[in-house]
Amino acid sequence: MELHQVPSVDGDAHPNGSTLLLSDDDVRRSCDMAAVVDAVEAALRDAPGPQLALPPRSYAAVEGTFLRVMPAIMSRAGVLGLKMLHGSFERGVRYLVVLCDLETGAVTGVLDAAYLTAARTGATSGVATRHLAREDAETVGVLGAGLEAETNLAAVAAVRPVTRVKVFSPRPARRADFAARMGAALGIDVVPVDTARAAVTGADVVVAATNTGAGGPVALHGEWIEPGQHVVSIGSTMPARREVDVATFARADAVVFDAPADTVAAESGDVLAWRERDDRAATAVPTLTQLLGAEVAGRRRADDVTVFKSIGAATQDLAAAVAVCERARELAIGTPVRGLADLKTF
Known part of the structure; x- marks a missing residue:
């Protein structure tokens, strides 16, 4: 699937067109995981350069409240925009994605990105699992029973013929509920197990999508x-948070990140711990973009252990938002609004 320019809901892509507003429920109803996986893969194939501007994300914090802004310009997809999230882990966090047409500048979509963030995280893991x-x-063995699990x-089920899942x-009660819910949703056998090791065996x-908390x-x-397992880890996205131990990385025949190693190390406590133990190995980890471009090898043998570590990026968010907006327009979901960010000329 290629990403295309994002027209407004009435088919126009000009400053006087409509902006499609999607609530979290709208996003959920418009999310086709297979399509989002394909959209994210198309975006990941572009490395920063003439077709992609991906500046560092910005942070600000005051008295426990933080703001994170993640912008990107994606020429090949014909979009620019940003994701922002703000709040605190004590009170909760709000997520928002804004999509604009690259040629006209029209704001084509504004999406609640709470579920979207989980969907694009899953979709990125789906791309890694595919390759x-x-x-x-x-x-599949799943550690965690929340939304991102x-x-x-x-996403894994969208790219592989999954027939059985164990969840811990x-x-x-949470693992039993997850098993019942996901078994029905995917039409496969999902069973709860009593230990994390039982899920892995x-x-x-193996999908690690946990929230073990700071420290x-x-x-x-x-x-x-x-031997032969593929491990996905998405839970450690702050320096104080841990999800997998250093031995997980050391055990792998191939490790791949979704962002440059320095960026991942700055945000993941797991990778920081690995870097402290083996800086050379942790620094040399390739990105998923490099893997997709055949710049590096991934799995070489059936018994190789592969590990994918994800922290997220604005390109993934925008690509997922494009796919969701396209689907929402097809289903007539969402609220079209005119006059948002009208063009001002000088």
């Missing part, structure tokens, strides 16, 4: 990993 997991992978599993959460793909214990230990 790193064994072709015959059909069993749900979207990551859905330290809270029995015998799985072809919390790791959820996945490298000593549990078996």
